[in-house]
Amino acid sequence: MLLDIDPSSILVRYNVKRESELSPDDVAREYFPEDELIRNIVEAVFEGDEDEVLVALQEAVDHGKDPIGLIDDALIAGMNIVSQLYDDGLLFLPDVIISSQAMTDGIEYCKKISDGSHEYKGKVVSFVVEGDVHDIGKKILTVFLRSSGYEVIDLGSDVPIDEVVSAVIDNNPIMFTGTALMTTTMYSFKEVKERLLDNGVEIPFICGGGAVTQDFVERYDLGVYCDDAAVVPKIADEVLKNATIEELREKFHRN
Ligand code: B12
Missing domain, CATH: 3.40.50.280 (Cobalamin-binding domain)
Structure with missing residues (x-):
């Protein structure tokens, strides 16, 4: 009786086959935002590419985005995807550390280029x-x-x-x-x-x-x-x- 069962159909039924084919990049792409300027920053944080984070931030600012707004909308958004994939077991601690460093560099850059000439409240x-x-x-x-x-x-x-x-x-x-x-x-x-x-x-x-x-x-x-x-x-x-x-x-x- 057991011999009649096709194991590959069981894998498809329980989604094991499909999941094992998805790379972290594939999964992350599903979370990337549509706005291209924001997406470039999110992707650079995800990749942990510090240089590209700064390039993408500057490009977004050149197109009118507010540097402080980009911290939440792009840098944290990118880190949230990394955190999610880490929780799901698709990324490892070194990935997290590299991305968090890229995000931190991005935050420092936003701070530098935003208007810091406030009086203390x-x-x-x-x-x-x-x-x-x-x-x-x-x-x-x-x-x-x-x-x-x-x-x-x-x-x-x-x-x-x-x-x-x-x-x-x-x-x-x-x-x-x-x-x-x-x-x-x-x-x-x-x-x-x-x-x-x-x-x-x-x-x-x-x-x-x-x-x-x-x-x-x-x-x-x-x-x-x-x-x-x-x-x-x-x-x-x-x-x-x-x-x-x-x-x-x-x-x-x-x-
Ligand atoms: C990045 C990270 C690290 C980095 C930290 C780098 C750094 N400089 O911060 C490294 C790799 C060093 C690390 C080490 C460890 N980590 Co860690 N880490 C994470 C990870 C993946 C992301 C955390 C993060 O930065 N999120 C992004 C930021 C933006 O989120 P956030 O800090 O929560 O902040 C948001 C809000 O909470 C809020 N907020 C934050 N602070 C405040 C303060 C105020 C006043 C307000 C109003 C709001 C606010 O604002 C932010 C959004 O706007 C989480 C998993 C996860 N998904 O959260 C695990 C996690 C926090 N780590 C965990 C653990 C266990 C560890 C380690 C013990 C090692 C290990 N086995 O993994 C060590 C701990 C060392 C130590 N003594 O602290 C556990 C903690 C479990 C628990 N609940 O106790 C988690 C949850 C992973 C897990 N699922 O097991 N980790």
Whole structure:
């Protein structure tokens, strides 16, 4: 009875045959955007081609695209495709590192060519939690804040709790931001918050990054959650208008 079964039809039925024929490039192409100027940047990030990223960015800017807008629309879009394919097991860590470097170079370039002649509206401290090196999201939010006229004291990644607490106390910012990409590291947020409250600091603590959820952040005082770095300047604008932490949660948290 078993001998009557054609194995190749089983592979087709369960899509194994087709999937194994698709290369990462084939899969990525399905995610590339239609706008050619944006697509060239996305593709260059995907390929991890630092030189081509800069060439494609300049071309897009020459055609009227806003350099800061390109961070979200093209550079992050390219990195998101890489992250997706990594999660799906189609790319490996070296691919991710090469693409993230190309994206970071692109962000620096956008920062350089955009008009940075703002007056500071206020000061913000940013950091990635202790034990966590994932700093791409933090770099992005720093660029957005700076390009919106905020002075950012960027403490970097894998920042010890003591250092965060001292920096917030010493710099007296309007708010501070924390990034965590790992479920094991995000608990540092709570300790940072407790140490600051012990020191009488009660400013908004904006938290985000892959592992962090709104549910987690809502459970501690000062915490305001957001999943999009581009929204952080809008939160800062509200803080300048004296919005309370409850009002920030109401405005920026999802129902
Ligand atoms: C790139 C990457 C790396 C790079 C990091 C390079 C760098 N300089 O950042 C390298 C290769 C070094 C790395 C190392 C490791 N990684 Co890694 N990595 C990733 C990967 C593929 C992409 C992360 C990323 O940069 N995404 C793009 C950015 C733009 O997204 P983002 O940071 O989340 O930011 C967005 C939002 O969250 C938000 N945001 C970010 N910060 C903030 C802050 C505020 C205030 C706000 C409002 C918003 C906000 O804004 C951004 C969008 O606008 C993820 C998988 C994934 N799909 O996420 C794994 C991932 C995060 N890594 C993981 C792990 C486990 C590791 C390693 C332990 C090694 C390993 N076995 O893979 C080490 C950790 C070393 C350490 N101690 O930190 C796990 C974490 C699992 C978990 N939930 O705990 C993930 C999820 C992979 C996985 N599926 O297992 N990694």
